[in-house]
Amino acid sequence: AASADRSRIWRNPDGDVLSFTPGFCPGVADDLDDLAALRTWCRLMAEEREAGLIEVRVDESELGGTVAFVYKQLRMPAYLFTGMLFVPAEEVRGTWTVVSGERGTTGVREAVVAGRLFQSGALTVEGYRTSWAQDPYDPAYAGVHRSALRFQSDDEQYDAQFPDHPLTKVRKVLAALPKAVWLVDP
Numbered sequence: 001a002a003s004a005d006r007s008r009i010w011r012n013p014d015g016d017v018l019s020f021t022p023g024f025c026p027g028v029a030d031d032l033d034d035l036a037a038l039r040t041w042c043r044l045m046a047e048e049r050e051a052g053l054i055e056v057r058v059d060e061s062e063l064g065g066t067v068a069f070v071y072k073q074l075r076m077p078a079y080l081f082t083g084m085l086f087v088p089a090e091e092v093r094g095t096w097t098v099v100s101g102e103r104g105t106t107g108v109r110e111a112v113v114a115g116r117l118f119q120s121g122a123l124t125v126e127g128y129r130t131s132w133a134q135d136p137y138d139p140a141y142a143g144v145h146r147s148a149l150r151f152q153s154d155d156e157q158y159d160a161q162f163p164d165h166p167l168t169k170v171r172k173v174l175a176a177l178p179k180a181v182w183l184v185d186p
Helices: 035-048 108-120 125-131 156-161 166-180
Strands: 008-011 017-022 052-061 064-075 078-087 094-101
Touching (some): 035 052, 094 166, 156 166
Antiparallel strands (some): 052 064, 064 078, 078 094
């Protein structure tokens, strides 16, 4: 589907959404070398949506330098995960957004990972209370409700165990986009 601003939106049978907005690359792309500033900018963008930051990545690809970040929002009774890829290079400038939400039974990833960490001794009741949910770059951050912050189970190392989880799907799309998009001469 196309909109008046030339944005494109696609939806898969699961209800996940992928969109592209050409030319839109807000101030995030001003300095790709200033990782602290990028993280702050992405955190604020998530916070405006009452969401918690999961991760920020700066990469070099066929499209040039890119900034990707993921955040999650609690939409009772489930989480909605959003990934954004900013491509600032003038010839391909735009923003890709992918959104995937939990459906059906929720909380399985969190329960399984927490259970395994408790069983192995890597997580204690006190550790769960103090560090299960926190911003990945600023543990003292409290700009959104704790329930929206990054959980330990949101770590990428668990994606392979949960291939159909919305967070895993968002990360896969963000990783694939720079390799799947190419320039076409008009």
